[in-house]
């Protein structure tokens with residue numbers, strides 16, 4: 368997909384956010400996928416928001432590592448999403464389209480998605496609810512970082528309610544020195560959101576280092592759509608040209624092998640969203656050509672109305688698609704990297720996230736062990752198998768045993784995900800009342816408004832594999 372951001376009504380907040388309160392240092396024991404190597408019975412210790420140590424020994428540097436019986440991965444990094452849209456139920460237009468412009472002009476899209484989305488996001492309070500619902504959905508789906516959360520109303524910081532859950536790489540990554548709405552990662556839809564002045568600003572920003580990553584929707588349509596295909600040449604020529612390191616094209620469904628060869632040569636990445644492509648256009652990007660040309664490819668869900676509900680579901684979708692290719696395009700290790708190390712590189716954040724090593728930010732995903740192969744477990748995981756999600760050193764979601772051990776005495780909210788009891792921890796941010804709401808309150812407020820528009824609130828989690836279509 369996508370459409371323009373429809374920002375919330377202006378409301379200036381009195382204050383700024385404070386970081387979540389520091390956790391006690393803790394250590395987790397399990398099979399650690401760094402992801403460049405697998406430590407069969409290792410431990411990882413966390414102090415503040417950083418990884419203090421990754422050890423091949425189960426005790427590590429601490430005597431009290433919690434036994435998790437899990438595969439411990441870097442948190443998954445979602446570099447293509449539209450978080451506030453993920454409150455909306457799946458959209459089944461029962462047809463396919465030539466390109467994004469075609470479906471955006473249909474009444475069916477307007478009634479099912481854009482009108483209810485506008486009604487919600489033009490109200491500040493509900494816009495925050497929608498963002499936080501979408502972030503919780505992303506976390507339940509295995510992500511610790513996203514791109515595409517709630518944008519500010521022009522010239523304001525009224526989207527501070529995004530703070531405190533996932534890392535919003537394009538809004539405020541939460542790394543040392545990051546500032547709300549001054550992120551060095553830019554996320555845009557070409558050409559809808561790209562005026563001549565934006566082109567000039569991005570070109571200059573990429574040259575000066577003010578912008579370190581530019582993630583841009585381009586070439587979104589069927590594999591034979593000429594209008595979508597033409598966007599490659601336009602981007603190559605416009606401004607100073609966007610075939611340069613730091614740039615990644617999202618979708619590229621209409622691009623061909625020659626385009627991918629040029630991208631590889633110029634150091635341009637690709638962000639692949641197969642489920643949304645196949646549901647909207649009946650086909651997806653020629654990732655075999657992109658891979659053999661040497662393009663770095665990340666995997667991301669796009670949005671849940673026509674894509675996956677989250678990263679784990681998109682991994683499962685991609686693995687299923689891949690198994691039907693002859694020969695398969697990707698290995699399971701490739702797919703794991705496409706959800707961790709590679710998106711970190713494309714977001715210019717690989718010194719901070721995307722792998723597990725001393726000094727990296729502590730963003731983790733723990734999955735229940737099924738068998739002995741961590742990569743197979745990752746691409747086949749059910750959402751009930753998520754044992755724990757740690758973001759910025761804070762355990763935010765997971766199984767009851769681990770959450771209670773890690774956060775004794777904290778205010779944890781019970782959720783049931785695909786029949787499994789889970790606990791969620793959302794620490795209110797100082798001066799931002801929207802962050803004090805429970806998941807239940809958020810859901811009820813959204814549900815009531817969405818029902819006025821003849822629709823309903825999306826499921827938090829997809830629980831049946833048979834929903835893949």
Ligand SMILES: [Zn+2]
Nearest residue numbers: 368369584669
């Ligand atoms: Zn999109």
